[in-house]
Amino acid sequence: MPKVEMDLETPVAPERVRAALLDFSDRRPELWPGIEPSLYHVYSVGATTAEVKEGSRMPGMSVWAVEHYDWSDPRLVTWTVRESNFCTPGSYVSAAITGRPDGGSRVHIVWNRTPTTFGGRIATFLIVASKGRPVAASFRRAMKILERAGV
Numbered sequence: 001m002p003k004v005e006m007d008l009e010t011p012v013a014p015e016r017v018r019a020a021l022l023d024f025s026d027r028r029p030e031l032w033p034g035i036e037p038s039l040y041h042v043y044s045v046g047a048t049t050a051e052v053k054e055g056s057r058m059p060g061m062s063v064w065a066v067e068h069y070d071w072s073d074p075r076l077v078t079w080t081v082r083e084s085n086f087c088t089p090g091s092y093v094s095a096a097i098t099g100r101p102d103g104g105s106r107v108h109i110v111w112n113r114t115p116t117t118f119g120g121r122i123a124t125f126l127i128v129a130s131k132g133r134p135v136a137a138s139f140r141r142a143m144k145i146l147e148r149a150g151v
Helices: 014-021 118-129 133-149
Strands: 003-010 041-045 049-058 061-070 076-084 092-099 105-112
Touching (some): 014 133, 118 133
Antiparallel strands (some): 041 049, 076 092
16 A cells, blocks of 8 residues: 655644544534535444545546544544545555644654555555645644634
C-alpha cells in the first residue's frame, strides 16, 4: 500500500480534535470541507466504532469509501475501507492525537491507501509525491474551522 506519514500541529485541544474526527452528525461535511454532503451517509455509530460512507468530488470524478471507524484507543482514530470506488478494502488512515504543553495538539497521520482505478492511482501518486500535502491541507482547513468556531 502506498503510505505517507505526517505530523501536524494545531492550537486546537486534543479532545476537540478527537471530537471533530468522531462527529458523525449532519454537520460533518461542514467541519471537514473535503466531504461532499451528497456522498456522506452514516450507517451506524457505536461506543467505539462507526460505519460511514464518505466521499469527495473532483473535476471529472467522485471518489467514495465506506469506512469502519475505530476509536477504542483514546489517543488514536483509525478509519479502514470496507468498500470503495477508488481503493482496496483494508486501506486505512489513522490519526494519533497527543497534547502539547501549550494546550494544542500534535496529530500524527498515517495515510495508507492502495488505489484500484486510474483516478485513484493519479490521486495516490499526487498524495505520495507531495508527501501528503492534500491530506494535510484538508486537516488544516478543518482545524481552522474549529479555531474560528471556538467549539
